[in-house]
Amino acid sequence: xxSIAPTRLSYRAVQQIWGALFVLPVLLLFLVFRLYPMFLxxxxxxxxxxxxxxxxxxxxxxxxFIFSNERVLNSFKVTGIFIVGQTVPLVLCALGLAVVLxxxxxxxxxxxxxxxxxxxxxxxVAALIWLTLFYPxxxxxxxxxxxxxxxxxxxxxxxxALPSVIAVDLWKSTxxxxxxxxxxxxxxxxxxxxxxxxxxxGYWSRVRHILLPLLxxxxxxxxxxxxxxxxxxxxxxxxxxxxxxxxxxxxLPIEIYLRAFQVLExxxxxxxxxxxxxxxxxxxxxxLRLFRYEP
Amino acid sequence: xxxxxxLALARSESGRPRVWRAVGYGLLYAFLVGLSAFMLxxxxxxxxxxxxxxxxxxxxxxxxxxxxxxxQNYVAPWSKNFGRYFVNxxxxxxxxxxxxxxxxxxxxxxxxxxxxxGRQLVFFFILSTIMLPTQVTLVPTFLIVKQxxxxxxxxxxxxxxxxxxxxxxxxxxxxxxxxxxxxxxARIDGASEPRIYWNIVLPxxxxxxxxxxxxxxxxxxNSFLWPLVxxxxxxxxxxxxxxxxxxxxxxxxxYGQLLAVAVLATLPVLVLFAAMQREFIRGAAMSGLKG
Numbered sequence: 001x002x003s004i005a006p007t008r009l010s011y012r013a014v015q016q017i018w019g020a021l022f023v024l025p026v027l028l029l030f031l032v033f034r035l036y037p038m039f040l041x042x043x044x045x046x047x048x049x050x051x052x053x054x055x056x057x058x059x060x061x062x063x064x065f066i067f068s069n070e071r072v073l074n075s076f077k078v079t080g081i082f083i084v085g086q087t088v089p090l091v092l093c094a095l096g097l098a099v100v101l102x103x104x105x106x107x108x109x110x111x112x113x114x115x116x117x118x119x120x121x122x123x124x125v126a127a128l129i130w131l132t133l134f135y136p137x138x139x140x141x142x143x144x145x146x147x148x149x150x151x152x153x154x155x156x157x158x159x160x161a162l163p164s165v166i167a168v169d170l171w172k173s174t175x176x177x178x179x180x181x182x183x184x185x186x187x188x189x190x191x192x193x194x195x196x197x198x199x200x201x202g203y204w205s206r207v208r209h210i211l212l213p214l215l216x217x218x219x220x221x222x223x224x225x226x227x228x229x230x231x232x233x234x235x236x237x238x239x240x241x242x243x244x245x246x247x248x249x250x251x252l253p254i255e256i257y258l259r260a261f262q263v264l265e266x267x268x269x270x271x272x273x274x275x276x277x278x279x280x281x282x283x284x285x286x287x288l289r290l291f292r293y294e295p
Numbered sequence: 296x297x298x299x300x301x302l303a304l305a306r307s308e309s310g311r312p313r314v315w316r317a318v319g320y321g322l323l324y325a326f327l328v329g330l331s332a333f334m335l336x337x338x339x340x341x342x343x344x345x346x347x348x349x350x351x352x353x354x355x356x357x358x359x360x361x362x363x364x365x366x367q368n369y370v371a372p373w374s375k376n377f378g379r380y381f382v383n384x385x386x387x388x389x390x391x392x393x394x395x396x397x398x399x400x401x402x403x404x405x406x407x408x409x410x411x412x413g414r415q416l417v418f419f420f421i422l423s424t425i426m427l428p429t430q431v432t433l434v435p436t437f438l439i440v441k442q443x444x445x446x447x448x449x450x451x452x453x454x455x456x457x458x459x460x461x462x463x464x465x466x467x468x469x470x471x472x473x474x475x476x477x478x479x480x481a482r483i484d485g486a487s488e489p490r491i492y493w494n495i496v497l498p499x500x501x502x503x504x505x506x507x508x509x510x511x512x513x514x515x516x517n518s519f520l521w522p523l524v525x526x527x528x529x530x531x532x533x534x535x536x537x538x539x540x541x542x543x544x545x546x547x548x549x550y551g552q553l554l555a556v557a558v559l560a561t562l563p564v565l566v567l568f569a570a571m572q573r574e575f576i577r578g579a580a581m582s583g584l585k586g
Contacts, residue, residue: 018488019409026402026458027417033436033455034424040435100323107324112576113568114331117338120564120575122517124535125557128542129337132344132550137355139340171334176579183580232428235519239539253520256430261524266434273431280428 045270052264062271072272074247075255078162079231079276082251083283086166086233087226093170094177094222095215099207101178102185112182115175123172127239130168131155134240158248161241165249168236173229177222184218185211220291224284231280252276338561345369345555352550368555377556379530380537384516384560387452387533391515392508395462399507402458403466404496408478418467424460429520437524451525452533456515462507465581469503470496506578509571513564534560 045062049055066072097115101108118126133139134154141151154164188211196206212219234253237243243250243258250258252272260269344352345368347361406418436455445451473496481491497504519535526532532540538556541548568575 015488016409016411019405020411022401022405022492023417025398026421026463029458030421030424032439034427034432035420037432037435037439038427040438041431044434100327103323111327111331113572114334116576116579117568118334120513120568121338122535122560124519124538125560126337128538128553128557129341131542132352132554133337133340135353138353139357142355142357179576179579228426232430239542253430256433260434270434273428273434277428277431281426284426
């Protein structure tokens with residue numbers, strides 16, 4: 001036995017070294033393109049850098065700027081409104097549709113496919129199509145023509161632009177969250193529902209007292225993912241409004257992109273992105289708390 | 296079996312008159328059919344409008360169907376460099392689909408089936424990047440890629456997206472379901488570790504790999520922000536960049552042709568979706584079953 005032990009050990013060691021080697025490519029990619037940029041972002045947020053002249057340390061100037069500049073503060077406000085205006089209806093619609101599909105005795109799969117179809121479309125392509133629908137005297141204007149004969153400024157009114165983008169994003173992404181919630185519903189043991197039905201529980205009370213409590217982990221997951229995706233939403237804004245009219249839809253990702261790559265204020269853009277990151281982490285933790293989520 | 300997995304409308308079999316239950320289901324299906332029509336309407340509009348002559352795209356009142364199909368709308372964009380954009384998108388998507396199959400499955404195998412120091416730390420590090428917004432790493436990643444001299448190149452477009460968090464996580468979860476006995480048996484037979492991975496483990500991962508492939512492909516094909524940042528030469532544009540270029544820049548776009556491009560750009564994912572519906576739906580569901 002003792003003569004075998006050393007060779008066995010080294011064999012196991014070789015084996016584990018192979019195992020560690022297997023993770024190396026992904027680890028290296030993540031170190032270079034995720035962790036290192038993260039540290040760089042912190043560093044750049046304390047610098048003035050315009051790509052043309054060498055970066056210069058400016059201490060907290062960038063942070064002082066972003067918390068006093070009206071344009072940046074407006075972006076925080078717009079993102080705040082967008083988060084609430086988007087995630088709440090998104091989660092509610094996804095939940096409602098998931099419960100409705102769960103109710104169906106037949107053809108559930110067909111509706112899964114039609115609701116999921118917008119999810120797989122390229123965001124830019126989807127936004128282009130909606131742009132033509134929102135076009136002056138386009139399809140939507142013609143639909144509302146009996147009430148608004150002059151047309152509706154869907155994307156050109158500061159009041160309507162954000163709700164219009166929200167509508168596009170709801171159409172585009174509800175299906176994804178619906179599928180996750182539906183999978184959660186389908187994993188609930190059928191006996192619970194059968195027992196409740198035999199006890200005479202009505203449709204709503206079965207939804208409220210059995211499905212919703214058992215669905216809480218998936219709801220928490222969906223709420224957090226919806227938040228993360230909403231905060232980062234960029235493509236549809238870029239195509240539909242590019243932050244306009246005025247700054248009415250200038251959400252943080254648009255603000256960061258335009259500041260970094262149009263006016264070349266890398267430091268200030270990095271500072272905004274750091275603030276956005278902190279907001280995102282805090283909001284996610286609050287949400288997990290709210291749903292009493294235990295991973 | 297399938298009965299247990301639904302939420303019947305009726306209180307119980309005898310609880311309510313059958314008529315009301317039928318009416319309830321009827322209303323439900325009518326609502327869902329209407330909603331489905333709304334979900335598909337934009338693409339249907341794009342499909343018919345892509346064949347319209349330019350003045351008919353925004354005609355009042357609306358023409359649902361083109362008076363005479365303009366097939367040239369599908370031809371003209373190719374002379375405006377959209378051929379090149381499609382080639383670029385295809386190259387990027389092909390590499391970014393194949394690479395996670397290898398890299399993420401290797402990483403997932405390592406994280407699920409081996410015991411070496413630091414393994415948990417590596418896993419939590421990779422997982423934690425889900426929380427990291429693209430915008431935080433956007434500026435610095437651009438600077439890194441610029442430093443490497445990869446601006447306006449396939450390398451710049453492709454390399455930062457060679458592996459994904461979702462892919463690594465998905466493969467790791469799936470690896471747990473593979474019995475370690477197969478791996479151990481191969482070791483006793485004297486197979487080397489890379490051989491075990493390639494000949495034993497990888498073939499058993501086929502369901503997870505197909506899910507990963509379709510998600511990597513659609514993710515890459517649809518990506519916009521990173522290409523927007525890293526490309527400013529016409530010949531390196533991907534399809535979404537080409538579309539945005541033709542909408543913006545103050546020019547008046549030809550919407551018929553743009554919508555034809557929109558249809559063509561949707562075609563690859565549409566075909567994939569039609570062929571692998573189950574994998575799409577299951578893959579999306581899987582991303583929520585992290586527990």
